[in-house]
Amino acid sequence: MTGKGAPAAIGTAAAAVAADGVIDSTAVNGIPVICETNSFFRSVSFGIWINAGSRDETAEKAGLFHFLEHLVFKGTLRRDARSINVEIDELGGHVDAFTTREYTCYSAHVLAENLEQTFDLVADIMLNSVFPDDEVERERHVILEEIKMGEDSPAENIFDQLYPTRWSGHPLGRLITGTVGTVKSITKKDLQDARERYYRPPFMLVTASGGVEIGALAQLVDKYFGGLPQGIASRSFPELVTKNTVNVIKRPLEQAHLIMAGPGLSMADERRNELAILNTVLGGGASSRLFQKIREEMGLAYSIHSFFDQFVETGIFGVYVACSPQFLEKMWTALHGELSRLLKEPPGEEEVARAKKMHLRGLKMSFESPSSRMYQMASQKMYLNTALTHEEMISEIEDVTPEKVNGLAEGILKDGAYTVLALGPISRWKKAKLRV
Structure with missing residues (x-):
């Protein structure tokens, strides 16, 4: 598929x-x-x-x-x-x-x-x-x-x-x-x-x-x-249209919550493991680039991470952060800087190897959980039309290289429309700064 x-x-x-x-x-x-x-x-x-x-x-x-x-x-x-x-x-x-x-x-x-x-x-x-x-x-x-x-x-x-x-x-x-x-x-x-x-x-x-x-x-x-009657499988796939969008929802909160999201991959895309590794490098753990820069080095936010979500025909890849309103512009500049650096200084062998190690260890531990395996097999069957063996899943992660990760980053960060969503005590002046 x-x-x-x-x-x-x-x-x-x-x-x-x-x-x-x-x-x-x-x-x-x-x-x-x-x-x-x-x-x-x-x-x-x-x-x-x-x-x-x-x-x-x-x-x-x-x-x-x-x-x-x-x-x-x-x-x-x-x-x-x-x-x-x-x-x-x-x-x-x-x-x-x-x-x-x-x-x-x-x-x-x-x-x-x-x-x-x-x-x-x-x-x-x-x-x-x-x-x-x-x-x-x-x-x-x-x-x-x-x-x-x-x-x-x-x-x-x-x-x-x-x-x-x-x-x-x-x-x-x-x-x-x-x-x-x-x-x-x-x-x-x-x-x-x-x-x-x-x-x-x-x-x-x-x-x-x-x-x-x-x-x-x-x-x-x-x-x-066994006695259930047969239905007729059907699902509509209207055209997906995305454009650069900024949506600000004003709320009387202590923090400003922000998402910047762009194109991702479908569930069956052969590059899905490269996306998982890219996500880990950018914002998937305490050693990730975003966590180290924006939380550890600059102290602008407590919560920051990247994420991705995948569907039959499309996907989404983005960053979430929460910070005090007075730090919003500085944080926004730093976030853009890290996304740009991902292309100018792409992940090398060490970063990719560390991210792969994280995934492989988590994956191998999941094999000892009946619930995890039940969910894994169902997702694979629904989206790939086959259930992958332990060895196949491990091999897919091991086959990820820095070149593949960086090629994917080039493709999804440079192309496609971006959605910026902000929620909290955000003024009109700050809204104007949240441009894609």
């Missing part, structure tokens, strides 16, 4: 065993099942993934999938809301759900002996929730409070506002939670229709890691999802 166009269908390959024990198979009903067995683990982490998120909603119903993900825990034909919570606690593990711009996930980490009971619970809430009217209204209020809470957290809110600012009018620019207005407009029928359309193959994927084998996992998928 390339970085543009519709994603490939979530797999129909015949069962195959990878070198490190990853098994990629297809369940009876066409739902891909990926399992990494580790007999040393007494626990299992599994995820049931729906290839639909906020970008797949209409603008008028933004927040629909997030609302649905909340509401399914509020009662089924067999379990009321309290029974669901009691059962989760009694399992002694962790059951969770979350929504992103491109997918929804229901996950659990439990003892292997409780796998089938937990799978039964998660499948039940996904497919058989009854959406009681009083629970719909109660959860609507909870989500509205969640939105307000996010608005009260400037470090969180500025990232929420980044995507609508950069991709205004595009599905990727919608807020995952929706807005107060759109959440109020979502009806019980909207929720039922969304589940009916998307909670079925070919939108579904199941991944698991730990003390479980592929045969047992496939049997569970067949038992609980």
